[in-house]
Amino acid sequence: MICPTDTLEQEGVIDSSDSLLINGRVFNSRLMLGTGKYKNLQEAYSSIIVSQTSIVTVAVRRLQNLGHVKHYSLLDILPLDMLWLLPNTAGCSTVEEAVRVAALGREMCCRLGQVDNNFVKLEVIADSQYLLPDPIGTLKAAEYLVDKGYAVLPYIYPDPMLAKQLEEIGCVTVMPLASPIGSGKGLQNLENIQIIINSASVPIIIDAGLGTSSDAVKAIEMGSAAVLVNSAIAYAKSPVLMADAMRLGVISGRYAYLAKRMIQSDQARPSSPSTGLVY
Template sequence: MTIQNLNIKDKKLKIHNKEFNSRLMLGTGKFKTLFDMQDSIKFSQTEIVTVAIRRLNSEQLLKKSNLITSLDWNKLWLLPNTAGAKTAEEAIRLACLGRELTKKIGQKENNFVKLEVISDPKYLLPDPIGTIKAAKFLVQKGFCVLPYICPDPMLAKHLEDIGCATVMPFGSPIGSGQGIQNILNLKIIIENSKIPVIIDAGIATASEAAFAMELGADGVLVNTAIAQSQKPKQMAIAMQLGVQGGRFSYLSGRIPSTKFANASSPVQGTKFLYL
């Protein structure tokens, strides 16, 4: 069941010049088996799958069954990511390799790259200076840049001004499962942004995915919460439903929060029957 099936008026998720029905993106790391990954992608109904270029060495690509050959790229859009890059220069090199890969799988117009520059080994916090440096170069080279960032409203605005296609602030640090933490900053980013805002990292449950969408985010990216769950396929379905539920709620318009109770049944103008 999708928004389109229910005839609920909503725009498709548009990133650069590409439109998507699903607002859930999936990562491909940490799955116990290749089959778990395939099933999770299928049942999540995602259309965007992100792959770490650093993980795809030449030997892996020559294998009959690998991460790339096991997926149907006629139905999925590859989002190469620069995970593992500690500097802007490393990220740029990986982005170029990623663009080459998109052409090899037949997506000739795919210039997407999820930009990650992470020099902090303990908390895996993205480097804002390295991210801006790499983003500026890649945008000039014709890449559609989706930068992974801390929930910093000013950084998000600078990246938008540079020409990035989205901003991807984290809910909480990668793989931490802490959920949506810096709510105020995320709200500011969403309010000020003229490009899609994708909440990336930290989400552990379907309710947290729903909450991210209720804030007004344009989508979420989930990996560890599905890959490391006891039942990945089932969790993938839950995330898909959570994202749709959160989007439905956001589009419906929540009631305002009040200090005092407000009776749902009217008192004035009613007649009571006393026995």
């Protein structure tokens, strides 16, 4: 059977090296998955495998004792030789707490065999009602962690000025939210997100609020390098099926982005020629 992707590569339509690049590391998938909120371990494992993701996030605060990290069952059964761990500081409300949890995340990666993994998804969220990230706290924590050698992926409200500041201090990506965490409302601030994408020289990853595969298509189609999804899959009636839909949505969005859409017109244009008509 001929693989469509192989055919496109052979014909030079897409570049075989069209992979996600973060901090010099290449990832085959532009779909990143969270590991929380699933009904059970099997649903989480199956969804991650079906999604063909390259990166999974882990909330470090869920690990009560890093000495027993191997007993955290999902990490124990995931193929970590094929998956890159992205420790996150979810649940941290202050700069100091986020910095401490980031250090625990790096230790966790070392204990699990990823000794060169210095990635951290930075979340500083003091707002317990709407779960919006703290821009000042995020910037301060990011500056400290970058100086300490971390590859920082900060989660932010889609503020173009903050995004640029984070890039300038050395963050390897910026991760603006599509809409509030767990809301499933999709892309609610398209103009600001587009400004961030257009202005950035680092990968922009859309995080939080995506509800279904069409949201992933739109996010990638508009130029984001990747999307991070958790609730949309974990809370779906069939998480495994939604994980596959997200996988396909990301691929579709990337192809559309590379193809470059037609120019829109206010007038209709006939699809058939007006010459050579038979009367």
